[in-house]
Amino acid sequence: MQEQLKTGLMSVILPAYNEEGSVPRAAQVITGILSQAGISHELIFVNDGSRDQTWDRIQEQSAQYPQVRGVKFSRNFGKEAAIFAGLAQARGDCAAVLDCDLQHPPEKLVDMYRLWQHGYQVVEGVKISRGRENPLHTFAAKTFYSAISGATGIDMSRASDFKLLDRKAVDTLIAMREKHAFFRALSSWIGFSTAQVEFAVQPRLEGESKWSLRSLIKYALTNITSFSAAPLQLVTLMGVVVFICSVALGVFCLWQWATGQALEGFTTVILLQLIIGSILMICLGIIGYYVAKIYEEIKDRPRYIVAEECGGRRDDGQAEKTV
Ligand code: UDP
Numbered sequence: 001m002q003e004q005l006k007t008g009l010m011s012v013i014l015p016a017y018n019e020e021g022s023v024p025r026a027a028q029v030i031t032g033i034l035s036q037a038g039i040s041h042e043l044i045f046v047n048d049g050s051r052d053q054t055w056d057r058i059q060e061q062s063a064q065y066p067q068v069r070g071v072k073f074s075r076n077f078g079k080e081a082a083i084f085a086g087l088a089q090a091r092g093d094c095a096a097v098l099d100c101d102l103q104h105p106p107e108k109l110v111d112m113y114r115l116w117q118h119g120y121q122v123v124e125g126v127k128i129s130r131g132r133e134n135p136l137h138t139f140a141a142k143t144f145y146s147a148i149s150g151a152t153g154i155d156m157s158r159a160s161d162f163k164l165l166d167r168k169a170v171d172t173l174i175a176m177r178e179k180h181a182f183f184r185a186l187s188s189w190i191g192f193s194t195a196q197v198e199f200a201v202q203p204r205l206e207g208e209s210k211w212s213l214r215s216l217i218k219y220a221l222t223n224i225t226s227f228s229a230a231p232l233q234l235v236t237l238m239g240v241v242v243f244i245c246s247v248a249l250g251v252f253c254l255w256q257w258a259t260g261q262a263l264e265g266f267t268t269v270i271l272l273q274l275i276i277g278s279i280l281m282i283c284l285g286i287i288g289y290y291v292a293k294i295y296e297e298i299k300d301r302p303r304y305i306v307a308e309e310c311g312g313r314r315d316d317g318q319a320e321k322t323v
């Protein structure tokens with residue numbers, strides 16, 4: 001018996017931050033590939049507070065292609081916010097997310113769509129190579145991924161933001177109320193029937209990567225703490241370790257006192273003060289980080305603010321479907 005294949009509109013979400021050079025190429029390449037494969041589609045560019053001509057380029061593309069739309073943030077809110085804004089805007093039966101610099105090969109969108117047609121609800125792009133990067137970046141990324149994989153219990157080492165999600169998965173994600181959503185991990189966490197498509201990260205043709213070492217560290221800390229409470233348990237663990245050491249030292253000191261040789265060991269006292277002091281500071285810092293997170297979540301501010309939208313004329317029949 002022939003399997004019933006799903007068909008439907010695919011929304012392609014492209015976060016863009018200072019990508020004036022990449023936007024026209026992305027629109028042209030992606031619409032070309034998807035039209036040729038006979039997949040009805042819409043493109044949603046999310047301008048994440050770019051300081052260059054990105055928004056003008058997006059407006060030009062939306063004037064040229066009826067299936068291209070644009071959303072402009074009032075300032076830079078970060079890639080995660082841009083992805084969620086795109087998901088909220090998507091009218092498709094499935095939605096794909098890929099980098100606007102085309103480091104995620106757009107040909108793979110067709111493979112992802114075919115898997116979706118066969119009933120998979122989450123299709124993950126899995127990196128087989130990280131592309132050309134400087135060694136420091138590779139090291140930072142490796143450290144980050146082993147930390148987050150350990151903290152979340154999800155293997156993130158080859159994960160990327162290149163994904164295709166069924167409407168159900170999209171709706172589940174946008175219904176989540178947490179402000180610091182970590183798309184890459186959350187889209188695995190929600191479950192659903194999942195397939196994987198391997199891809200090699202392409203070299204960046206235009207502009208440069210937006211990640212500085214500082215922003216990577218911030219990204220790592222934000223995402224680990226928003227996805228996992230493991231660092232808080234680390235505080236307890238450190239407490240236990242210090243307690244065991246202090247019991248041992250306590251016994252030793254008492255023994256010294258009992259045998260009348262108690263004056264020695266002033267260096268030990270100084271060292272102990274320093275070590276315990278710094279461990280306490282670190283622990284307070286970790287707890288403080290989570291308190292700050294609670295504070296931010298409880299303020300219930302929006303994840304992003306949309307300043308302007310463009311494109312999405314409904315009279316063309318292409319992007320007809322509403323959610
Ligand atoms: N991006 C974004 N907001 C940001 C930083 C990046 O929307 O604050 C977008 C960027 O335009 C690109 C994607 O996220 O489409 C990936 O960024 P980038 O290429 O700089 O990262 P890399 O590929 O080096 O990991």
Ligand code: MG
Nearest residue numbers: 099101103204
């Ligand atoms: Mg890139």
